[in-house]
Amino acid sequence: MSFVDTLRQWDMAVTCVDRQDLSEALKIFLSIQDPNSKISFDIGCLHFLNKDLDAAEKAFDCSIRKDEHLAVAFFQRGMTFYKKKRYEESLADFQQAFKALRGNQLIDYKALGLRYKLYACEVLINMALSEAQLGNWEEAHKNLVKALNYKTDAKLNIIDKALDSALKQKLFKPVEFPSKVLFKPNKHYVAELEKKDYLGKAKVVASVVPQDAFSGFAPLQPQVQDGPTSPKEPEVLRALEGEPHTVLFQFVPETSDELAVVPGNVVFVLQKGADNWASVIFNGRRGLVPYNYLERYEMSLASRQNEGIPQPPSQEPPTRPKRKPGLTPRSDSSDSERNEEQPPDNSLIVKVRFTFTFAVSVPPGSPYAILIEKISRKLNLPMTAITLSLTPEATGQSVIDDSTDMESVWSRASGVHITLWCYAKEQTDHSPNIEVPLVALYSYESSNPEDLKFHQGDTITIISRVNQDWLEGLCNGDTGIFPASFVEEVPVNGQ
Numbered sequence: 001m002s003f004v005d006t007l008r009q010w011d012m013a014v015t016c017v018d019r020q021d022l023s024e025a026l027k028i029f030l031s032i033q034d035p036n037s038k039i040s041f042d043i044g045c046l047h048f049l050n051k052d053l054d055a056a057e058k059a060f061d062c063s064i065r066k067d068e069h070l071a072v073a074f075f076q077r078g079m080t081f082y083k084k085k086r087y088e089e090s091l092a093d094f095q096q097a098f099k100a101l102r103g104n105q106l107i108d109y110k111a112l113g114l115r116y117k118l119y120a121c122e123v124l125i126n127m128a129l130s131e132a133q134l135g136n137w138e139e140a141h142k143n144l145v146k147a148l149n150y151k152t153d154a155k156l157n158i159i160d161k162a163l164d165s166a167l168k169q170k171l172f173k174p175v176e177f178p179s180k181v182l183f184k185p186n187k188h189y190v191a192e193l194e195k196k197d198y199l200g201k202a203k204v205v206a207s208v209v210p211q212d213a214f215s216g217f218a219p220l221q222p223q224v225q226d227g228p229t230s231p232k233e234p235e236v237l238r239a240l241e242g243e244p245h246t247v248l249f250q251f252v253p254e255t256s257d258e259l260a261v262v263p264g265n266v267v268f269v270l271q272k273g274a275d276n277w278a279s280v281i282f283n284g285r286r287g288l289v290p291y292n293y294l295e296r297y298e299m300s301l302a303s304r305q306n307e308g309i310p311q312p313p314s315q316e317p318p319t320r321p322k323r324k325p326g327l328t329p330r331s332d333s334s335d336s337e338r339n340e341e342q343p344p345d346n347s348l349i350v351k352v353r354f355t356f357t358f359a360v361s362v363p364p365g366s367p368y369a370i371l372i373e374k375i376s377r378k379l380n381l382p383m384t385a386i387t388l389s390l391t392p393e394a395t396g397q398s399v400i401d402d403s404t405d406m407e408s409v410w411s412r413a414s415g416v417h418i419t420l421w422c423y424a425k426e427q428t429d430h431s432p433n434i435e436v437p438l439v440a441l442y443s444y445e446s447s448n449p450e451d452l453k454f455h456q457g458d459t460i461t462i463i464s465r466v467n468q469d470w471l472e473g474l475c476n477g478d479t480g481i482f483p484a485s486f487v488e489e490v491p492v493n494g495q
Contacts, residue, residue, distance in 0.1 A: 278291040
């Protein structure tokens with residue numbers, strides 16, 4: 001199912017929920033092929049409303065499998081397990097939801113299309129209730145006391161009531177998610193589903209031809225006495241620079257110097273490389289697009305009037321070509337130029353993948369102590385709390401420590417670059433995490449209303465992590481989401 005069809009079905013389903021037609025909404029949701037994490041969450045909520053807990057559990061499983069950072073999905077699956085009296089599994093999901101909050105008081109999902117705020121204190125209340133159901137009243141009381149550290153004025157009353165009941169070893173009511181509140185598709189995308197007449201009905205205001213009522217797109221032909229006019233040469237659509245091409249398939253960029261386009265867009269090819277990549281310009285932005293996703297676009301004004309613009313093909317897009325150094329044309333992107341900068345003094349650039357990605361430079365052949373000391377200063381964490389790994393999974397053989405042969409580590413470097421993964425131990429105290437300030441490496445222009453706009457050098461405060469590649473943050477009084485690769489942590493003490 002195409003993205004447009006999925007978007008249309010999703011919008012129809014949430015409209016049915018607004019009309020209280022839950023059965024029809026669920027029928028439409030289940031007809032969507034390969035639903036994303038948000039749609040799977042909506043399906044789980046409707047099953048939960050229908051008290052079909054087994055189906056709800058499967059839907060929330062699918063949602064979590066597609067987005068392991070979706071805290072509200074863990075919260076809802078925890079409530080499903082609680083209703084099924086599987087209290088140990090319920091407790092585990094509430095703990096996972098609390099971990100996904102990363103020490104924040106709340107996550108506001110409005111930017112993602114869900115009008116709901118998940119509060120850390122509410123998650124802790126449900127954790128305490130699950131402990132109480134298991135007979136662990138002491139742990140239940142600890143979780144409720146911990147909830148006071150994350151309290152807000154609006155939630156203080158329910159914490160007090162839960163504490164009072166726990167002291168008497170009496171059960172209390174869980175905090176439940178309003179299941180009729182669902183993720184909705186981006187309203188700006190939905191608005192583009194319907195055809196629009198941007199030009200309206202043309203009207204002749206003045207003409208050299210008496211009683212002229214023509215309102216088409218062809219220009220007026222010169223009036224010649226005693227004979228027909230000679231036809232004009234076809235006028236070809238041109239830009240100030242580049243050759244016009246029509247986009248045949250949707251292209252999703254994987255690097256900062258590539259350009260996102262969708263079928264029907266008209267781009268202007270500036271240069272075509274021998275490896276089948278083209279440097280193009282679209283809406284004033286330059287970037288790289290596979291040339292086999294494009295088709296040369298030449299059309300006269302008369303043919304536009306008579307034939308209309310052809311629709312893009314519906315077949316599957318071709319295989320993404322491999323980019324080859326020296327053959328791929330430059331996109332003239334400042335981002336790509338920054339990525340190609342060489343480090344000073346022949347140092348190695350170590351890209352560290354943490355909850356965000358940052359880089360440090362170390363002298364060639366550096367011992368483990370120098371590497372971990374630089375990363376410790378970047379993260380403002382003690383060296384003993386940091387674990388480094390050669391792979392995303394920190395297994396025994398991939399873990400780097402003071403006993404590791406660093407020559408074998410540096411031998412993995414590609415040129416002057418090497419990528420490592422970093423993990424930090426959980427905090428031992430019960431206080432909320434201090435919000436981590438980030439600095440913008442590049443300027444980011446928002447393409448959607450929910451995006452956060454900032455300029456190079458701006459300071460951004462993380463609110464929450466949306467998924468592996470996107471963060472939610474605060475900058476210059478505005479809140480929104482942005483790519484994690486565009487920022488790095490603010491250096492400590494000038495380091």
